[in-house]
Amino acid sequence: MDGLAAKQLLDVIGIGIGPFNLGLAALLEKTECKSIFFDKQPRFEWHPGMLLEGTTLQVPFMADTVTMVDPTSRFSFLNYLHEHNRLYQFYFLESFHIPRNEYNHYCQWVAQQLPQLQFSSEVENIERTEEGCFQVTVYSSDKGKRELYTAKHVVLGIGTEPNIPEKFRLEDSGRIFHSSEYLEKRNQAIQADSITVFGSGQSAAEIFYDLLSRQSDYNYQLSWYTRSKGFYPMEYSKLGLEHFSPDYTKYFYQLPQKKKQGILDNQSLLYKGISFSTISDIYDLLYERTVGNSKPDVHLQALTELVSAEDRHDCLQLSLYQHEQEVSKQVNTDIVIIATGYQPCTPDFLEGIGSLLERDKNGQLVITENYKVKTNDNGNHHVFVQNGELHTHGVGAPDLGLGAFRSATIINQIAGQTIYKTYDDNVFQQFGMQF
Template sequence: MKYIQGGGIRMDAGKLYDVIGIGIGPSNLGLAALLDPLEEIDGLFFEQNTSFEWHPGMLIDKSVLNSSFLSDLVTFADPTNPYSFLNYLHKHNRMYQFFFYQKFNIPRKEYNSYAKWVASQLGDCKFGRQVTNVEDGTGDWYDVTVFNIETGENHSYRARHVVIGTGSTPMIPEDIKDEMNEDICHTSSYLYNEKNIKRGSHVSVIGSGQSAAEVFYDLLQDQKHYGYKLSWLTRSPQFFQTEDAKVGREIFSPDFVDYFQSLSFDSRTSALPYLDQARKQIEPGVLENIYNELYHRSIERKDPDVLLQPMTELRGIRSLSGGNYELTMHQWQKNMSYSHITSKVIVATGYKPNVPKWLKKYKDKIYWEDENTMVVGKDYEFLFKKERPNHLFTLTNLDQSHGTGATNLALSVYRNQRIINKIAGYERYAIQEDTIFQQFMPDEK
């Protein structure tokens, strides 16, 4: 690649890409994999981390995806694509092992290995590159500034379209943000702190959802080796399990995403809490494993040194002498506050969208649903007040616009199909319709 020097930024001389992807998580990695066999679309993808890593702090032994292996990076768009999970198994001589494994859900560690295998084969995926700015070009393109972490140089690239796939970051409540340390960590860094956590005398998991359950179950299994007390406290009314009925799971379909997007902004916003039963709760298998462990332990021990308590909210953390912490808890249904003494804390408070700072410069050019939510079109593009042929697509912060299609791995391929078709100007990857047995509104007459 040839560069010219200019203003401290090395410019790509004359090259105009069709699309540049910012961030290489499963979404943009899948986009790169689907673009790889297409000669008509020239793409380039940048990731600030030096290698592909998918939630490395939560790759707990024996934890599994809550999606089928069919929801890999490419299969729903093109089952013949060489970057399918089945081809990964074939290339690694694991096809028979997976066949006899007899499960649809694959281990998280294996999904991470699969994605790293795909990333290693895609020359258009560049790691150790941080996108620091995206400016409107003088023509129908964007100027993308990229910082090379290894060399310390800035480079500028041009692209007709840009796809934001910057994922999410841990969401830490403001009243405990200053207290985070090696004893008090978010689930996203659990494995990095695991040894220290398990050396505690009392370990407390705060929050609900799949991550909280997986961490709690891992701690529960190792409790007999370390001897700590173990608590799981959540403000949720119950330890809710994910909707697992087959018909209920049909909301993770292109049909439902299309229906959801057809609703008004107020209707979409009010519908989101009802979708959480399927999106943000705990897989039944994990809850079953937890209960079975507690049941077998209860045969010989009446006091298992385990506390499970819903309806209880964390209000604050205070450091005590001797390496302990005082947690101010509030049981909201009884309106009762009390102190909970523990030595280690894992907060499972979820994630928030990682929205790039440079996007703020487009604020007055883009339509907004309200003061905090930008309008996102059916093809995952921001809607500009002045129509333009060069699009800014987003795979981040989509809850309000696409509901169940926001982060679900099973719908990641569908999101990429729509983006590729928009870029190509025709249906390069066929969008399947009428894919489920139910409908969400009466037929128009």
């Protein structure tokens, strides 16, 4: 690019600084690899719109950035507690599931110790050099200029984006927002006369409970709808959790691609349900609110889908459809909060190497078992993916507990040697026939 000079050749450039690339950066400390990581946000923030008091991670604290492949790392959660003089408090807490806001603070603590992390830096383009490396154009809002960086490998850790179905997209409404914005817009919502939540997962349940807890102070009508069959708990049995292991990932990867989507569709309760404790908290509060046959202004209904939404200026008119009864109904509400999850995103900056990357018939990146994007030039330098391989590797792709394993697998390839040990036998069950 005219006027820009590339800096020294790096071993790896990480794009996006979420928990997974943060872990990669931390684990690279035990290598001689030169790296730099970019994120357009001004600082590390992990789902800031859902850092509600009283909410916890749904995985044990050992699913930090490093522990599952390097429990002696200075970046472990236990060392974070030690450095903050909280080990005894955590010891007496006797809980594997830590507060969500503490996990975010832990990640910020890790980020502060890694000088190769560059925030307020947006990647704009990637191109292949004549030598087969990757040239990355980055705009730094802090510096107010663009710079070029060149690396042998690129690791995509850009995460996902809020999934907002078309029926919820009302321009300039201001009355509909995604769960990812909940904390930012909660004060606006609780001033309304009526609030409606859509979704069947943990985020929808946490938002509903938070609003239910505040309802007595603000006197809004509160509704919760889901098109799912019920407000069901997430699968959390010990043998069920073994699906979030390297063993199951290996089994799933080797299945025919045409089978994989059907399997994923039937595994939703492994990662999309509600925790037992949140369901219990909601029920207990509803029970208390109905003492003496009181009737709180609350409505919960499953098997019900939003067909359309219309902004009537003074309210939103929702058209709902109940699948088993096969009947429709219209209801009015002031605010709609959609907890419809997240979806993969295809960043514009990949266009510069778009012809190089292989895609399947659905337009999804073809990813090898070791997290490389397949390319059509068979080069020695690669694009790796973190949490963009659900379609190839299965339900464990977004799970924090497998992040360190995936980072270690990528690092061992980048370094050209085994820096971190990984193991083949991690669970008690067999996921397929052994021959």
